[in-house]
Amino acid sequence: MTKPDVQDRMFVDAIDRGLNVLRAFRGHESLSLTEISRISGLTMGAAQRYVHTFEVLGYLVKDEGKRLRLAPGALEIGSIYLTSDPLIERANPHLAALNHSSKESVNLSRRVGDDMVFLARFTSHESSFIHMPIGTRIPMAASATGRAFLARIDPAEAEEIVHRTAGRAFTSRTLTDPGEILDRLAETRERGFSSSSEEFYLGDLNIAAAVTGVDGHPVGCINISGPTSRWSLQTLEDRWAPSLIHTARAISSLAV
């Protein structure tokens, strides 16, 4: 369970237990009731009750036979979030303009724990397309957007996060040495943007810059991503980093 303290009487267990039913679908197209019970750790009766509840609410739908799938109704809360976060609506015109001029994928993300989460995504105008839907999480230490964010928070906190989370490799190119990552943060602080080359998936190059709030603290990041088939990291940086920084500043200046 997510509950931090077994004595937290303010925490509603049923919410977490219910969400665990939906979380069970991560990496699965469909699941049987028995599989949901096993993956979520709930008894068969409890799993049955939550599944029934989410079917009524439109979050789950029965597939052929008795298997269940997540349904489009599961987008309900995420959709409310996407229309209530002012940063997204404020950033969109700027992201669209940068997407238009660069013709590459341009995204907005915010921090969630040790990850960056995509909130808005304008896909490449060229034929190379990679499926990274809204809500996708990328580890901060292994991504340009994450490192752009880390470069703008308290250095001690950034160092703690890097030491705690570095080490996991996603490709053969992922930086895993904390010292090397911290060097990249220092470089990012100097240049005002970060970059990564094929660290989260092969063939993908990225440059990113932080968006700040009125107090100068980072509230999110924007990035441009382009494939190795069209760019080298050097040419992507030379051509688009100035516009990226300019766009990040333009979005930052709208913060209230």
Added chain:
Amino acid sequence: MTKPDVQDRMFVDAIDRGLNVLRAFRGHESLSLTEISRISGLTMGAAQRYVHTFEVLGYLVKDEGKRLRLAPGALEIGSIYLTSDPLIERANPHLAALNHSSKESVNLSRRVGDDMVFLARFTSHESSFIHMPIGTRIPMAASATGRAFLARIDPAEAEEIVHRTAGRAFTSRTLTDPGEILDRLAETRERGFSSSSEEFYLGDLNIAAAVTGVDGHPVGCINISGPTSRWSLQTLEDRWAPSLIHTARAISSLAV
């Protein structure tokens, strides 16, 4: 409450009560605890417990003062859905290709109740951009995608939906007469695609075609949307409806 039957002992009330806290944020950037209590219909104590629970889970975050906002963590379940629905991943390359050739906004949607919900969105390569995030719902009767879907289901069911939901106008151009909408469905059945002109918001033109499953029933729709500043409905149809239909069929042929 959403509960259809007060005697439904399988329904977990706490889930619905909790979701009502999050639903309260629809149309609001932030809310106080008192406002959440009032909008959701929960007592102060219950609202307090659910707010605390969602703060721990990362779905809500405290703003300046005591106000609360939805946080990016609220995308959790929606994100799992977007990566588990095989239609989305199957459709993406085709949507990207159509977006690339048409340079206009290309989207995928599925039916939820009386609405169509955007599941994937490739934005226009031109400068006109409209904020319609993933999860946005559009009434079936008042949209090209919805009418493309209605044209492929049982005519009696389609007629019932049109009579029950038609009448609400979103712009001065929204079709509200059920007879006229049913005529458009007949036209759609003939042409294999539907269209709408400025019905959901002014300046927006749309053509749509249904994606079908192995049994020929519709499982979703794709649409191309372009602004009146660049197209007339006639030229959008003439130029892109053949490709749209072709793309819908290509996606349909991948269904299992």
Added chain:
DNA sequence: TTTATTTTATCGCAGAGCGATATGGAGTGC
């Protein structure tokens, strides 16, 4: 056809979530 597994339906129980309320904190007006 038989057996095994999964799903559904039901029930008595107990503790999770409840509403009420007291207390603390913040904002406003004088």
Added chain:
DNA sequence: GCACTCCATATCGCTCTGCGATAAAATAAA
């Protein structure tokens, strides 16, 4: 600076919601 109002937080005794267990029904596999 103080009084008042409103909001937020903390707490408590209570009850009914969600529980696990289990029997029956349905489905899948041999």
